[in-house]
Amino acid sequence: MSVSGLIPVLAALTLSPLLFGVINKVKALVAGRQGPPVLQLYYDLLKLSRKGAVYSATTSWLFRAGLVGGVAAVVAALLLVPLGGTPAVFAFRGDFILALYLLGVARFFLVAAAMDTGSAFEGMGASREVFFSALAELALFVVLAALAHGTQTGTLSAMLGGVTPELWRAETPSLALLLIALVLVLLAENARIPVDDPNTHLELTMIHEVMVLDHGGPDFALVLYTSALKLWLFAALVVGVLPIHDGPPAAAFAAGLAGMALVAALVGVVESAMARLRLARVPQLLLGAAALALVGFLLLAAG
Amino acid sequence: MEMLLHALLLVPAAAGALAFVWRRPGAARFLLPAGAAAHAALTAAAWLVRPASAHPNWLALDDTGLLFLSIASALFLAAAAYAPGYLRGRDRDARTMSEPLFAGCALLFLASMTLVTLSRHFGLLWVAVEATTLASAPLIYYHRDARSLEATWKYLILCSVGIALALLGTFSLSVAGEGAGLACLSVDELVRRAAGLNPTWLQAAALLLLVGYGTKMGLAPMHTWLPDAHSEAPSMVSALLSGALLNCAFLGLLRVRQVVVAAGLQAFDAGAFLVLGVLSVGLAWVFILRQADFKRLLAYSSVEHMGLLAIGIGLGGGGPYATLFHALNHSLVKAALFLLAGNLLTAYGSKAVEDVRGALRVAPRTARFWLVGLFAITGFPPFGVFVGKFLLLRAAVQAGRIGLAGLLAVLLAMIFIAMSARMLPMVFGPAPGNRSPVRERWGAVLPSLVLLLISLALGLWLPAPLADVLARAARTLGGAP
Amino acid sequence: MTNTLLILILLTNLRLLISSRIHACVRWVAAQGILLGLLAVVGRQADITLLGILFALFTAAIKGWVFPWLIFRAIRESEIRREMEPYVGYNLSLAIGLAALGVSFWLGRRLPLPGLPGPLFVPVAFFSMFAGLFLIVSRKQAVTQALGYLVMENGIYLFGVVAVRDEPLLVELGVLLDLLVAVFVMGITMFHIQRDVESLDANQLTQLRD
Numbered sequence: 001m002s003v004s005g006l007i008p009v010l011a012a013l014t015l016s017p018l019l020f021g022v023i024n025k026v027k028a029l030v031a032g033r034q035g036p037p038v039l040q041l042y043y044d045l046l047k048l049s050r051k052g053a054v055y056s057a058t059t060s061w062l063f064r065a066g067l068v069g070g071v072a073a074v075v076a077a078l079l080l081v082p083l084g085g086t087p088a089v090f091a092f093r094g095d096f097i098l099a100l101y102l103l104g105v106a107r108f109f110l111v112a113a114a115m116d117t118g119s120a121f122e123g124m125g126a127s128r129e130v131f132f133s134a135l136a137e138l139a140l141f142v143v144l145a146a147l148a149h150g151t152q153t154g155t156l157s158a159m160l161g162g163v164t165p166e167l168w169r170a171e172t173p174s175l176a177l178l179l180i181a182l183v184l185v186l187l188a189e190n191a192r193i194p195v196d197d198p199n200t201h202l203e204l205t206m207i208h209e210v211m212v213l214d215h216g217g218p219d220f221a222l223v224l225y226t227s228a229l230k231l232w233l234f235a236a237l238v239v240g241v242l243p244i245h246d247g248p249p250a251a252a253f254a255a256g257l258a259g260m261a262l263v264a265a266l267v268g269v270v271e272s273a274m275a276r277l278r279l280a281r282v283p284q285l286l287l288g289a290a291a292l293a294l295v296g297f298l299l300l301a302a303g
Numbered sequence: 304m305e306m307l308l309h310a311l312l313l314v315p316a317a318a319g320a321l322a323f324v325w326r327r328p329g330a331a332r333f334l335l336p337a338g339a340a341a342h343a344a345l346t347a348a349a350w351l352v353r354p355a356s357a358h359p360n361w362l363a364l365d366d367t368g369l370l371f372l373s374i375a376s377a378l379f380l381a382a383a384a385y386a387p388g389y390l391r392g393r394d395r396d397a398r399t400m401s402e403p404l405f406a407g408c409a410l411l412f413l414a415s416m417t418l419v420t421l422s423r424h425f426g427l428l429w430v431a432v433e434a435t436t437l438a439s440a441p442l443i444y445y446h447r448d449a450r451s452l453e454a455t456w457k458y459l460i461l462c463s464v465g466i467a468l469a470l471l472g473t474f475s476l477s478v479a480g481e482g483a484g485l486a487c488l489s490v491d492e493l494v495r496r497a498a499g500l501n502p503t504w505l506q507a508a509a510l511l512l513l514v515g516y517g518t519k520m521g522l523a524p525m526h527t528w529l530p531d532a533h534s535e536a537p538s539m540v541s542a543l544l545s546g547a548l549l550n551c552a553f554l555g556l557l558r559v560r561q562v563v564v565a566a567g568l569q570a571f572d573a574g575a576f577l578v579l580g581v582l583s584v585g586l587a588w589v590f591i592l593r594q595a596d597f598k599r600l601l602a603y604s605s606v607e608h609m610g611l612l613a614i615g616i617g618l619g620g621g622g623p624y625a626t627l628f629h630a631l632n633h634s635l636v637k638a639a640l641f642l643l644a645g646n647l648l649t650a651y652g653s654k655a656v657e658d659v660r661g662a663l664r665v666a667p668r669t670a671r672f673w674l675v676g677l678f679a680i681t682g683f684p685p686f687g688v689f690v691g692k693f694l695l696l697r698a699a700v701q702a703g704r705i706g707l708a709g710l711l712a713v714l715l716a717m718i719f720i721a722m723s724a725r726m727l728p729m730v731f732g733p734a735p736g737n738r739s740p741v742r743e744r745w746g747a748v749l750p751s752l753v754l755l756l757i758s759l760a761l762g763l764w765l766p767a768p769l770a771d772v773l774a775r776a777a778r779t780l781g782g783a784p
Numbered sequence: 785m786t787n788t789l790l791i792l793i794l795l796t797n798l799r800l801l802i803s804s805r806i807h808a809c810v811r812w813v814a815a816q817g818i819l820l821g822l823l824a825v826v827g828r829q830a831d832i833t834l835l836g837i838l839f840a841l842f843t844a845a846i847k848g849w850v851f852p853w854l855i856f857r858a859i860r861e862s863e864i865r866r867e868m869e870p871y872v873g874y875n876l877s878l879a880i881g882l883a884a885l886g887v888s889f890w891l892g893r894r895l896p897l898p899g900l901p902g903p904l905f906v907p908v909a910f911f912s913m914f915a916g917l918f919l920i921v922s923r924k925q926a927v928t929q930a931l932g933y934l935v936m937e938n939g940i941y942l943f944g945v946v947a948v949r950d951e952p953l954l955v956e957l958g959v960l961l962d963l964l965v966a967v968f969v970m971g972i973t974m975f976h977i978q979r980d981v982e983s984l985d986a987n988q989l990t991q992l993r994d
Contacts (some may be wrong), residue, residue, distance in 0.1 A: 139988055173791045284802060291798055294882055298889050299791065302903050453992055460929055464920060467936055470959070471913070476943045478897060507895060531992040 004249075005082070005089035005157075011257065012078050016232035017225070019264040026268025041228065048221035051052055057160070060119045066113025067219055069224045073106035078229065080156055082260065083236050084256015085245035087157035096154030098155045103189075103233075106226070107133055114211040127208030128279070132195065132207065135286035136188045139293050143178050143185070146297035147241070150174070155170035168243045177240050177296035183266070183288035186234040188282070191225065193271040195282050215233045237262040307345060307354035308362055311372070311417050319410030322403050323498060331406035332387055333685060339383035342417070347375040350768065360489035363423045366776040371554045372420040374634045375547040377757075379413050382539035385642050386716045388746040389539060389649065398447040398644025405445065412438040412543065419551040425488035430476045432469065432519060432555055433546055436462045443536040443544075454528075455533035460526040469555070476562070479504035490558050494779075497565035505563065509572045512559045514580070519552035523614055526606045529652040530590070534603035534654065538645025541598060543606045546638035550630055553612055557780060558607050559596075560616060561757065564781035567659075569619060576617030577707070583610025584714050591721045594655045598644050600725055601637065604680060607718055608633040614711070616780065617753040621698035623764070623782030627773050628761075629691030633680075636688055639751035640676040643669050647729070650741045656725050661734035666741055668748045670730045675755055677726045682720040687761035705744035773780030794885070794943070795840040797915040800935060801881040802874045804867055806859060806927060809850050812932050816912075820938055824945050827990060843941070843959075851934060854971055879896045884914035896984045897947060906945045912939025930971075982983025 021038035023148065028035020037043075050238075079089045080099045109131060114122040146156055150171060151162030167176055188195040190209030198209065213222045239259035247253050277285060312437035322331050349364060349372070356363035364372070390402065400408075415434035423429040436459070444455040475487055479501045493500070499762075518525035533541045563569055589606035594600040609631070615626030646669040651659050662670035679686040682693075692715060699708035765773075787911075796816045803809045821844020824916045825837055870877065892907035916936025920929045 177791075284875060284878075284939055287875055288798075288802065291878055291882055292795075295791070295794060295885065297796070298885060298907075299904070300891065302889055302907065450992060456926065457992075460920065460933065463933060464917065464936065467940055471940050471943060474940070474947050477948045503895060603894070683939070 001090055001240040002087050002091070005079070005087055007253070008081070008086055008256075009078050009089060010073075010085035010175075011083065012229060013075075013235075015260075016228040016258075017045065019231050019235060019260065021223045022261055022264035023268040023271070026265050027272050030269065032271040043223065045221045045225060048224070049218045052077070052216035052296035053217040053219050055115055059116050059214070061066050061223065062116045063214075064111050064219070066116070066121045067215070067226075069109035070106045070113075071222055071229070072157065073102045074164045074229045074233065075228055076231055077102035077106070081158055081233055082157040083253065084239070084259070085161060085249060087161065091155040092155040093154035095154075096148070098139060099156060100144070100216065102131075103230070104137070106230070110211060110226075113215075117214045122211050122213060125207060127209045129211060130154065132188055132282055132286060135283055135290070136185045139181050139286060140185045140189075142290055142293035143182050143298055146174070146178055146293060146300055147299065150300045154184070156240075160237070161245050163241050163243055163245070165243040165246065171300060174296040174299035175241065176203060177292045177299070181289040181293035181296065182234075182238050182241060183263075184285065184292075186231075186238055186263075187270065188286055188289075189234055189266065190231045192267055194274045195285065197276045205256035232260070235260050238263050305355065305357050306366060307352075308356055308421060309347070311342065311421065311687045312343050312414060314338060314345065315410045315414055315415025315417065316414040316529075319414060321406045322407035322410060326401070326403040328402045331402040333690040335386060335406040335409060336383045338413070339380045342413060343376045343380045343470040346373055351491045357518060357759060359423060359491060360487060361423050361424045361701070363428055364421060365423070365779075366772045367554065367557055367627070367779065368420040368654070369548050370631065370772055370776060372417060373629060374550055375413065375416045375420065375543075377754075378543055378634060378638045379409075381638060381642065382543050383409075384746065385542075385750045386539050387644070388744050389537065389645050390735050400441070400445045400447065405442070408438055408441045409540075409543075412442065412548075414438075414546055422743050423490045425476055425493075425553065426556055428558060429466070429469055429473050431515065432552060433466050435551055436466060437517070439540070439544065439548060443532050444542045445537045445540065446535070456533040457528045458532045461482065461525070462519050465515045465525065467515070467549075468518070472508045472515055472559075473674060474766070475508035475511055476559075477506050479508055480757065490561060493562045493576050494565040496566070497562060500562075500566050500755060502566070502568060505566055505568060506571050508700045509559055509563050509568075510575065513556060515576055515614075517554035517579060519551050520556065520585075520613075520695075521552075521606050522579045523586040523606060523610065526583065526586070526609075529606060530599045530602040533605065533641075534596055534598040535696045538598075538641050538648065539645070541601075541650060542638035542641035545602065545641060546634035549605060549609055552635060553609070553630065556613075556616070560781070563778050566780070567572070569781045573617040573619060576613045580610040580613035580615075580617060580709070583607065583613065584711065584718075589715055591718060591725070594725060595656055596656050597647065597656050597659065597725070598641070600722065601640050601644060604718075604722065605633075608637070611711075614707075615695050615698065616703050618698045618704070619697075619781050620702050621694060623775035624773060624778035625694035625698050627693055627776055629688065629695060631692050632687030632758050634674060634762060635754045635761075636679045637685070639672070639754040640680060642751045642754075643673045643676060643748070645712065646743070646781050649747075651738075657727060660729045661732045661738075664734045664744055665738050672748060672751050672755060673726070674730055676751070677722060679755060679758055681695060681717060681722055685759065686764040687758040690762050785826050785904050786823065786902050787904055788903070789819055789826065790908045793819050793823070793938075794904075794908050794911060797912055798878065798881055798933065800931075801877040801915060804874060806867070806925070806931075807856075809931055810855050810859075813931055813938075814852040816938055817851065818844045820844065820847060820941060823942070832956045834975065835879075847934070847938070855927060857928065858971060869924040869928075870922055871924060877918070877922060881915060883924060884918065888914060905942065909939045909943035909946075912936065912942060915939075928948070948975065 003128065008122065018038065018041075024040065025035050025038050077099045079242055080091070080095045080102075082088045082091075092128070099194040107129070111126040114126045144159070145154075147159045148162070151159050153159050160200055163175065187193070191198055196209070208227075215223050234254075237257055239262075244255040244259055247255075271289045315338050318334050318341075320333045345412060349369060353369070354364055365749075374405060374749075390405070412435065418431035419428060419435060420565050422431050440459055442453055443458055444451050473488065476493070480496070481486070481501070483720040514525065518528075533544055560569075563572060574758055585606050587603045587610065587645060590603045591600060591607075594603060612626050612630055612633075615622040615629065621673060646666060647659055648654055650662070650666045650669070653659065662673065679688055682689045682691075682692075696708050699705075699711065762768075793816055795821070796812050800812050804814065821840050824840035824843060831893060834856055872880070888907040888910040891910050892903065899908055913914045915935050916934070916939060919932030919935060920930075922931060923932065937959060944959060
């Protein structure tokens with residue numbers, strides 16, 4: 001256990017809503033608009049938490065438990081993820097598998113809450129979410145396994161800390177493939193374009209949004225906060241594969257935070273430049289990400 | 304005697320080129336038989352005086368090559384004698400291939416097959432096998448209809464893939480040779496330095512070449528192009544494909560086998576030969592059982608016999624000798640049968656077994672020889688095929704593979720029953736619709752008769768020079784006399 | 785540099801497996817041909833001759849420009865459908881491709897080539913051959929079968945260029961001859977298929993069967 005590991009967790013808890021602000025700001029700038037303020041999500045969370053909640057008569061305790069379970073699982077996963085050269089709170093051999101499963105638990109709670117409403121729409125969204133996540137998980141698993149092999153370590157902290165400029169110089173192509181796969185997983189898992197459009201409100205095309213239609217007030221605030229934390233977690237993984245962990249810890253941590261902003265900006269650019277894929281093409285995209293990750297793995301293994 | 308080698312190649316090539324340029328039907332009618340006869344004469348001369356070579360690493364005539372060259376030459380002569388009558392007899396329209404084009408492609412086909420038998424270099428061998436594909440594809444597309452086109456496309460795409468794998472095998476062979484400081488892919492060089500070859504790459508090369516040339520040879524399960532091409536091509540082309548071309552591909556396998564045997568690795572790919580061989584025989588039986596098309600029937604019989612050849616190579620011991628003898632006899636009998644099938648097709652206008660009935664009344668000579676051919680190909684004594692099959696089974700027993708011998712004996716008996724059940728009703732019984740007898744020219748039956756007689760003679764008496772050639776060739780393939 | 789080129793070739797193969805448009809496929813095959821030509825120059829830095837460079841460029845021109853032009857012409861003149869029409873779905877194709885990739889790397893370990901410029905040559909060459917073979921057997925149209933054949937030949941060329949170092953020109957000549965003639969003859973045949981069967985769908989070539 002590392003006490004300094006609490007710093008990344010605290011950063012996640014306080015700064016994660018900022019990522020959405022950066023994304024939206026970049027999108028607005030690219031489109032030539034002024035756009036909402038960077039702190040918009042904080043205002044939204046504040047506003048929602050002051051409202052009262054309305055619950056459908058068909059929902060049970062599961063509906064409310066799902067939210068708390070979801071946020072708890074994501075925070076637990078964050079305890080395992082390092083940022084900018086600062087190791088995570090906990091690090092043990094194979095902890096990346098636990099992190100993956102904690103994300104799975106969070107998804108389970110979200111899906112269970114959605115199913116609990118008994119609404120057909122939310123069931124549909126849940127089905128899509130689970131299907132696409134299963135494919136994204138495959139890609140993510142291969143990426144992490146490849147990193148474990150490439151750095152000859154077994155913990156997330158050591159793996160991501162082990163991606164040094166030297167490793168990049170020696171294995172540029174395979175690490176680049178892993179990075180691309182990881183970004184694709186990030187886009188899919190966080191319901192971004194080209195997999196899902198966070199702005200759409202047409203139920204037939206939504207994946208993630210459709211599941212949280214019945215949440216209101218403070219509950220919805222929790223949903224938004226959870227997704228911000230999740231985005232932070234995936235962005236931290238992407239930043240972890242970048243070779244910026246050198247130098248003194250403070251500088252490296254600052255570089256890590258800058259990396260987070262960069263990832264958010266990248267997501268914004270991607271969203272501005274691309275259209276959402278047809279639903280039928282999404283599995284292909286995710287399988288493609290898995291394929292790229294596997295190729296990266298094979299290249300690392302062969303080299 | 305260097306001249307003889309070059310003449311063997313140049314005479315058919317030049318005649319073929321001439322047929323393309325000099326596009327008068329009369330010229331084609333002269334060039335085809337003339338080229339065939341000249342080639343046969345040159346081949347006969349090669350038996351009397353074995354030609355030496357100035358470039359033994361590239362072109363030379365060894366015992367195995369001489370055997371297969373003679374098969375190709377004899378069959379081509381028979382086909383050339385048969386062709387004019389057949390081509391006149393079939394209803395020709397504007398779409399069928401023109402005579403000069405046919406003669407040109409056929410002669411180039413002969414030239415490419417000759418190159419296969421003469422080449423002593425794996426690169427050249429590969430080019431020659433590729434050339435046989437390209438020269439024979441237009442011949443299969445003779446009728447220019449959807450069916451022959453389909454057959455041609457399958458033939459092209461499958462054999463191209465096969466030949467591509469063979470190219471890969473050739474590359475692997477060169478990799479295997481590098482350890483011994485080889486710069487060339489000459490068969491003789493490779494055999495001489497066989498002990499220094501890299502065994503892993505030699506094995507890879509042997510397998511790739513087995514699959515590659517095996518596709519062209521029609522070994523199951525890569526045989527799927529074969530029945531289509533053989534049934535859609537005009538009959539004398541089918542005879543050449545089955546009797547000569549398949550053997551050429553087989554010769555490619557034998558060349559590799561020579562290197563593998565010299566390197567002492569014959570145990571390695573023997574299993575592969577045996578499996579592909581047994582699979583071919585078994586599959587051929589299944590497809591012969593209910594075959595509705597008598598040309599396809601003969602084609603599947605070719606798959607069966609190619610399987611037997613592969614088994615003979617895999618057995619070792621007396622196997623190679625039996626194989627070579629069997630290859631010779633199969634070619635003679637199968638070519639005769641395909642030519643006779645052409646007569647039946649002309650007489651009845653159909654390739655369906657069901658449509659051909661009472662051939663003894665409609666085309667008595669063809670029908671009688673058809674019957675003889677049936678017994679010859681299924682291995683009745685005293686035909687040569689019988690001797691070949693007997694030697695093969697004996698080799699299997701001597702190699703201690705009693706189970707394999709038993710399985711083969713059963714399969715061969717089943718194939719005999721199946722083929723008889725399809726072919727006998729074609730000959731006997733009343734002719735459908737009181738079809739009146741057709742006029743059978745001697746030109747249409749004589750080539751088959753001669754081929755069948757040769758096979759009969761070989762079953763009774765083996766001339767000493769031929770026996771020597773067979774024995775020496777078998778020895779290079781790891782065979783014991 | 786060589787490794788990057790090899791990986792790009794590997795990725796074009798994967799892209800071909802999931803591509804649903806014939807036009808896109810032709811372009812990817814063309815790109816692969818050009819990459820191969822570059823590789824033939826870069827991959828043999830030390831012992832390359834001027835003639836070797838010329839041959840490599842010639843290869844790139846043939847594979848990257850002449851063949852695609854021929855195939856595009858065949859597509860245009862025959863008005864065939866623009867979809868790949870697979871027997872095997874794209875996702876399954878990709879999965880099979882990845883399995884083949886694993887096998888290729890395994891084969892690359894089993895068959896070591898002494899003195900290779902990099903460890904990726906043999907696996908990528910084998911993978912190209914697998915991908916080409918798979919395209920041939922899993923796609924319905926005659927054009928796409930011809931494309932698969934080209935991809936397979938690319939793999940063989942790749943293998944030959946590095947494996948047969950003694951006679952590189954022989955390799956180039958052999959493969960080019962093979963390709964030129966094959967594409968030429970296949971092109972003529974495709975033209976006839978279109979004229980006589982009124983479709984380049986190999987699926988319609990199913991009259992001959994048992």
